[in-house]
Amino acid sequence: MQLIFATNNKNKLAEVQKMVSTIKIKTLAAINCTKEIPETAPTIKGNAIQKANYVTQNYQVNCFADDTGLEIEALNGEPGVYSARYAGANNNADANMNLVLQKLASHQNKKARFVTVIALNLNGKQHTFEGICNGTIINEKRGEKGFGYDPIFIPEGFKTTFAQMTQIEKASVSHRGKAIRKLVAFLNTL
Numbered sequence: 350m351q352l353i354f355a356t357n358n359k360n361k362l363a364e365v366q367k368m369v370s371t372i373k374i375k376t377l378a379a380i381n382c383t384k385e386i387p388e389t390a391p392t393i394k395g396n397a398i399q400k401a402n403y404v405t406q407n408y409q410v411n412c413f414a415d416d417t418g419l420e421i422e423a424l425n426g427e428p429g430v431y432s433a434r435y436a437g438a439n440n441n442a443d444a445n446m447n448l449v450l451q452k453l454a455s456h457q458n459k460k461a462r463f464v465t466v467i468a469l470n471l472n473g474k475q476h477t478f479e480g481i482c483n484g485t486i487i488n489e490k491r492g493e494k495g496f497g498y499d500p501i502f503i504p505e506g507f508k509t510t511f512a513q514m515t516q517i518e519k520a521s522v523s524h525r526g527k528a529i530r531k532l533v534a535f536l537n538t539l
């Protein structure tokens with residue numbers, strides 16, 4: 350059986366394929382899908398479902414899609430679905446982090462969580478898998494590894510940010526790692 354992962358990110362593909370032995374997983378390139386997939390839902394789960402449905406409906410294939418957001422308690426769940434473009438469409442991770450630090454500066458409550466949802470469309474049925482990582486936003490950036498908001502996020506039970514962890518350490522506690530392990534456990538039962 351073949352399964353399409355609605356991504357162009359080969360690192361994400363490799364991360365999942367390493368854990369699944371029975372199913373060949375391929376990226377969007379395998380179905381010649383070069384269009385930008387719409388992500389206009391108001392929730393993270395909605396976006397994952399929207400992306401998976403777009404691929405299944407337009408290419409008639411089994412597929413899964415993921416979506417992730419950072420939810421900060423004192424900012425009423427922001428940046429949430431806007432995590433990639435919090436400081437504006439043309440901005441980068443640094444600008445996004447600066448905006449978070451600026452908005453949180455006057456708040457005592459630094460609690461935050463990353464949420465990943467994976468939506469799987471398989472043989473006419475839809476399944477979703479969620480991974481949550483609770484933690485804290487610190488007041489300055491620490492570490493060079495990872496991406497996105499990693500330098501300002503310390504997961505619960507740790508003293509280092511995601512950006513100070515190896516990929517393996519991060520995956521063992523991260524939102525994406527948890528959601529992927531749930532997906533993989535399901536796929537391995539097929």
Ligand code: IMP
Nearest residue numbers: 415416417418419432433496497498499
């Ligand atoms: P995506 O849905 O995986 O593309 O993630 C959306 C945005 O959330 C990214 O552009 C990053 O800003 C942020 N993000 C997602 N996953 C992580 C993570 O593991 N660490 C830090 N930031 C992340």
